[in-house]
Amino acid sequence: MVYECEQSQGSNDAMLNIAARAIQRRVRGMSGRKLSMQQARKKQMENLGNTQKQYDENDERQIKVLQRLQRRRSQERREMQQHFLKEATQTKTVRYAQHVAEIRAKSNLKGVLAVVQERLKLLFDSATDAFSFFDLDTSESISTVEFQRGLKRLGLDVSTKQLELGCALYDGQLDLMEFLRMFSWHDISVVADAVKDSRLHSRRAQALMQERLAGLKDANKEQTASTGGGRGDTRRR
Numbered sequence: 001m002v003y004e005c006e007q008s009q010g011s012n013d014a015m016l017n018i019a020a021r022a023i024q025r026r027v028r029g030m031s032g033r034k035l036s037m038q039q040a041r042k043k044q045m046e047n048l049g050n051t052q053k054q055y056d057e058n059d060e061r062q063i064k065v066l067q068r069l070q071r072r073r074s075q076e077r078r079e080m081q082q083h084f085l086k087e088a089t090q091t092k093t094v095r096y097a098q099h100v101a102e103i104r105a106k107s108n109l110k111g112v113l114a115v116v117q118e119r120l121k122l123l124f125d126s127a128t129d130a131f132s133f134f135d136l137d138t139s140e141s142i143s144t145v146e147f148q149r150g151l152k153r154l155g156l157d158v159s160t161k162q163l164e165l166g167c168a169l170y171d172g173q174l175d176l177m178e179f180l181r182m183f184s185w186h187d188i189s190v191v192a193d194a195v196k197d198s199r200l201h202s203r204r205a206q207a208l209m210q211e212r213l214a215g216l217k218d219a220n221k222e223q224t225a226s227t228g229g230g231r232g233d234t235r236r237r
Contacts, residue, residue, distance in 0.1 A: 103127075103180045103188040112162045117183050119156055123212045127184035128191075128198040129205040131176055141175040155213065 109117050124130040134142045134150040142150075151158050176195065180188060188194050198205065 103177075103184050103191060105186050106182060106184055109183075112158055113182065116151065116156065116158070117185060119151075119154055120183060121185045122216065123154060123209045124205065125208070126186065126194065126198065127180050127188070128176075128194045129202075129209075130183065131179050132198045132202050133206065133209065134179075135176075141173045142179070143174075144172050147174060154209075155217070 106117070120127070120130040124133070131142070134146055136146065148158060174182075177191070180191065
């Protein structure tokens with residue numbers, strides 16, 4: 001009986017040892033799996049960081065390439081603008097050289113054109129001086145609006161319709177040669193030289209025009225006053 005109890009207790013201890021070893025193996029397995037998972041996660045994060053770093057480097061390289069491309073395009077655009085400007089200047093010089101033919105004085109104007117020519121003749125020494133007065137932006141052409149405003153400054157109130165019909169401003173522009181052929185009251189042998197001279201003495205021409213315009217306004221006031229006084233005397237009589 002005692003032997004059976006001891007044998008039974010020995011079998012229980014063996015079973016407990018087996019269970020303890022199983023539990024230990026399970027715990028070690030769980031710890032190992034946990035450690036493996038941690039290591040795998042760490043490695044994954046490292047790979048992700050390397051990938052992000054690689055992406056950042058690629059983005060930086062692409063940005064630098066785009067910046068270089070933008071600078072190159074800007075440089076090409078500036079060079080193209082300079083080239084076009086140089087070509088336009090040369091073309092304009094050639095155009096003036098081709099218009100060296102003399103301009104004949106226009107003396108048979110009628111209506112609004114005659115009034116405009118007479119006012120320009122009173123205020124300016126030459127037709128090129130008059131054109132420089134209207135061409136404020138030095139574009140070598142004047143629009144209908146610029147012409148109308150300039151005439152208003154000279155004391156002439158002319159409508160846009162009258163200008164368009166009288167000056168044949170169908171495109172709304174009047175260039176230098178058209179202006180000279182239409183309003184020049186004197187002969188011009190070399191147009192380019194006349195234009196150059198007008199530009200050199202533009203300030204003097206403007207000052208002289210202002211002085212003559214003031215004198216013209218004073219004369220008109222005196223004439224109006226004398227006409228009004230004469231009418232008053234006539235009424236008194």
